[in-house]
Amino acid sequence: MPVTDLELLTQAAQRAGKIATQFTGPEAKRWDKPGGAGPVTEADLAVNAMLEDMLPKARPDYGWLSEETEDNSNRLSCDRVFIIDPIDGTRSFTEGSRTWAHALAVAERGVVTAAVIYLPQRDLLYTAAKGMGATCNGAPIAISDLADLTKADVLAARPILDAHHWRDGAAPAFTRSYRPSLAYRMAKVADGRFDAMLTLRPSWEWDIAAGDLILREAGGRCSDRLGVPLKFNNPQPLLNGVVAANPVLHDTLIAALATPD
Numbered sequence: 001m002p003v004t005d006l007e008l009l010t011q012a013a014q015r016a017g018k019i020a021t022q023f024t025g026p027e028a029k030r031w032d033k034p035g036g037a038g039p040v041t042e043a044d045l046a047v048n049a050m051l052e053d054m055l056p057k058a059r060p061d062y063g064w065l066s067e068e069t070e071d072n073s074n075r076l077s078c079d080r081v082f083i084i085d086p087i088d089g090t091r092s093f094t095e096g097s098r099t100w101a102h103a104l105a106v107a108e109r110g111v112v113t114a115a116v117i118y119l120p121q122r123d124l125l126y127t128a129a130k131g132m133g134a135t136c137n138g139a140p141i142a143i144s145d146l147a148d149l150t151k152a153d154v155l156a157a158r159p160i161l162d163a164h165h166w167r168d169g170a171a172p173a174f175t176r177s178y179r180p181s182l183a184y185r186m187a188k189v190a191d192g193r194f195d196a197m198l199t200l201r202p203s204w205e206w207d208i209a210a211g212d213l214i215l216r217e218a219g220g221r222c223s224d225r226l227g228v229p230l231k232f233n234n235p236q237p238l239l240n241g242v243v244a245a246n247p248v249l250h251d252t253l254i255a256a257l258a259t260p261d
Contacts, residue, residue: 005114006129008058009104015054016047016102017120020087026096039090044068047086047102055082062106065237067206073235080108081233085206088117089181098122103183105209107232115210117183126187126214134190134217141191143220147248149174149256152195155185165200167258182242186211189244190218196245196253200225200260205237211244221250225257 023043030041048068056064059082063075066084075081082104087093089100098121105115117126126141128134134141146152152174154160161171177194179185185197186208212222212230223229225241243253 004129005059005106006116006127006132008055009106009114009116010125010127012051012054013102013104013116013118013125014120015050016086016104017118019043019047019050020093020102021120024096026094028094030094039094040068041087041090041094043093044087044090048084051082051084051086051104055084063233065206065233067204071237075233076235078233080106080113083107083112083206083209083232083237085183085204085210088183088207092180097180099180099184101181101183101187103206103210105213105232107209110231110233112209112213112232115213117187117210117214119181119184124187126190126210128214128217130213130217132217134214136187136191141218143190143215143218143246144192144195144249145246146195147246147252149196149249149252152245152249153177155179155188155194155197156199160198160200165258167256172256182207183211186215186222186242186244190215190220192218196243196249198225198241198243198253200241200257202238202240203242205232205234205239208239208242215244219246220244221247223250223254225254225260227251227254 028041063078063081085103088103093100102118113130154174222244
């Protein structure tokens with residue numbers, strides 16, 4: 001049995017990759033979730049079933065929160081909880097793209113302490129444990145040190161450019177890029193390939209828990225859209241957006257954002 005939570009999550013993510021890659025995304029059975037919550041495929045469900053069997057058996061006192069498991073309040077009484085997205089970027093998966101990820105985390109009293117983001121079709125394994133730094137495929141990673149927002153390459157969806165989101169009535173002149181998996185966006189900021197990421201929409205914990213720790217252990221700062229540090233295992237597992245970058249760029253972004261009505 002793995003000694004540490006990070007070893008456990010790493011083994012689970014690698015096993016998840018073997019399951020998911022047995023499916024061909026465009027041909028996998030898929031269903032649309034109620035309320036416009038997006039698609040789910042037989043691959044998501046197969047990965048979730050394996051993880052929900054493997055992880056609680058190894059840590060029976062941990063709570064469980066997963067996108068593909070009906071939630072209940074049992075996890076709220078647990079000091080530690082698994083926070084799982086079996087496939088982050090399911091829509092991308094169904095389109096046949098390689099840019100989707102398994103995102104696995106453990107949070108202790110609201111703070112993520114171990115995390116893995118694994119993109120099996122890109123051979124990228126991001127890992128972090130609290131106080132131990134962050135790695136990609138075993139090599140240490142570090143966030144960009146760029147301080148000038150106008151020169152930054154920021155990962156965000158197009159609606160982020162809408163004028164009403166910004167204090168001055170227009171988005172700063174940064175370069176906007178996009179990746180379909182929110183967990184992958186956070187990982188790409190953690191490894192320094194991009195300078196920042198933000199989403200202003202309410203964000204599910206399972207999409208961002210793993211990225212939160214990996215990014216912070218790479219030297220970054222991660223908060224909600226108001227600059228408040230992220231806290232996990234909430235009764236309603238939604239957070240108020242995400243802003244992530246190095247500390248200077250993070251604070252510049254927070255200052256530039258308009259206060260929501």
